[in-house]
Amino acid sequence: MELEDTVIRLEGTIENQYKQWRKILREIYRQERGMETGIQLGYSHGKKPIDGSEAVINMPAPGVIRDHFTASFTRYLAGGHEFSLSLMYAPEEMVTGRNLFDPTQTIELAMHQFEVELGYRF
Numbered sequence: 001m002e003l004e005d006t007v008i009r010l011e012g013t014i015e016n017q018y019k020q021w022r023k024i025l026r027e028i029y030r031q032e033r034g035m036e037t038g039i040q041l042g043y044s045h046g047k048k049p050i051d052g053s054e055a056v057i058n059m060p061a062p063g064v065i066r067d068h069f070t071a072s073f074t075r076y077l078a079g080g081h082e083f084s085l086s087l088m089y090a091p092e093e094m095v096t097g098r099n100l101f102d103p104t105q106t107i108e109l110a111m112h113q114f115e116v117e118l119g120y121r122f
Helices: 014-033
Strands: 037-045 067-076 082-098 106-121
Touching: none
Parallel strands: none
Antiparallel strands: 037 067, 067 082, 082 106
16 A cells, blocks of 8 residues: 555544444554454463352353353455454363252253354454
């Protein structure tokens, strides 16, 4: 993108002008960095969001994951477009607790997750 001695007019609504400005900045950034691809890796560790005493309350949506791993790949394309692929894996975690409505029962919640995401920016 050659900008020297160039006048760029942003047209349309404020929202459209903002999108045009972001596209210009994204292209300048890409060219200055010389990046055609980007790779990101991540890891998160946290304490369990619930303990055994809350097991019955969390049966509809068990929030028991403690660790998860992420990876993503982005391919930057001409005109500010990009294609991305992201992966997330959370190993199985389990919470065990008594049923508040029937203390003779034990509830066991387990969860593991795998996620794939595809994205295209235009």
